[in-house]
Amino acid sequence: MPFSTSDGVPLWTLTSGTASSLPPVVIVHGGPGLWDDYAVLAEMLDDLTVVHRFDQRGCGRSGPSELQSVRRTAQDIDELREYWGHERIVVLGHSFGATLALAYAGWYGDRAAGVVYVGGVGIGDWRTPERAERARRMTPPQVDRLDELGEKRDRTPEQEIEFRVLAWFPDHADRSMAMTWARDSAAVDLPINFAANRELLLDVNRWPEGYLAGLAAGLRAPVTFVHGAGDPRSAVNVRDLAAHTQRHTFHLVPDAGHFPWLEQPELFRKVLREALQGCGNKF
Known part of the structure; x- marks a missing residue:
């Protein structure tokens, strides 16, 4: 049965893999305003555990939504977690999805088994x-x-x-x-939701200085930071965010940009699988 959020927005979802002793993974796409295009990431993990993918509200193949906020999208993730029947999940976020994944873990700490933060922007002035x-x-x-x-x-x-x-x-x-x-x-035949892009970025920009670092500092779950050395988004800002987390590892992937699985697939696969296996124990 298709999933709809508590406020009636139908979300496109796709599940692969089989449940195991390792926690399930939910992949959180970037943009904001884009769609899930992460089959390759699911294939790197779904022999180890169950992997869920979804398009965020108003984006891709999901239903329209005038409401766009990071808090509401994090609530959608938690409603999906409950719908899929999981006590705790690993949130794997890419680009803007990395910020969203870390925010979810900060707001729903007892339900996050771990965070994999890929190609995020970190904290501080990353735009210049x-x-x-x-x-x-x-x-x-x-x-x-x-x-x-x-x-x-x-x-x-x-x-x-x-x-x-x-x-x-x-x-x-x-x-x-x-x-x-x-x-x-x-070439993907889906429209970019530019309104969602604007609203979600404005939402993050309204956070007080130090807010994201504070969320990171409060995390008890392990966080794996993965960043391409050739990503135009500076790794310095991501390292600054990582320094606030209690339990983290940082992987700078050489000769790779914003999508390190394209340029260093075997290394990225190894890092991803180790990150998941490191989330297997309760804290």
């Missing part, structure tokens, strides 16, 4: 170095074209793909494959 690195990886005509397309509110399907490619290719460290990987992501 990220923007500089993106600009360095683009030509001036590419920057101009991205700005031009970003101002259009009636992009054609072809222009939408071009816009996504230009926005996403700087995320990859391997410059020879960056355009190919960006085109693969851009």
Whole structure:
């Protein structure tokens, strides 16, 4: 039976793997405003435990929702946890989903067996170095074209793909494959929820200074931080966040960008599986 949240929003979900002595995993996608595209991550883990994926409210294949907040989306995760019948879960978040996963664990501490924080932005001023690195990886005509397309509110399907490619290719460290990987992501026939993107980012920006670090400091569950050394989002900011957690490991993946499983699949798989196995004991 399809799942609907307590306020009536139907969420797209997909489950693979088989329950085991290891805690179940819930993958939390990024964006914000995008969709789950993490079959490869599920395949790295679902021989060890059950793995759940979902599209956040108003995003991808899930139903529409005017309500967009980090707190409400975290509540959705907890309602899914209960729906799937789990006492505790490992939340594996990527990009914005990493922030959401850590926030969930902070707000629902007794229900989080662990956090895997992949490609997040950490704390402090991450935008200034990220923007500089993106600009360095683009030509001036590419920057101009991205700005031009970003101002259009009636992009054609072809222009939408071009816009996504230009926005996403700087995320990859391997410059020879960056355009190919960006085109693969851009070709997904789902709309970006730009309203959700704006609202959720504004919500995070309204948090008081030190709020996320405080959530991290209060976590009792283990946290595994994974970051590509070639991600335009600086690892320094993520290390600063990691320093606040009681139990954490930090993995800087060499020669990898924002999607380290694309550029270092075997190393990333090893780190992911070790992280899950480290969440197997109750604290």
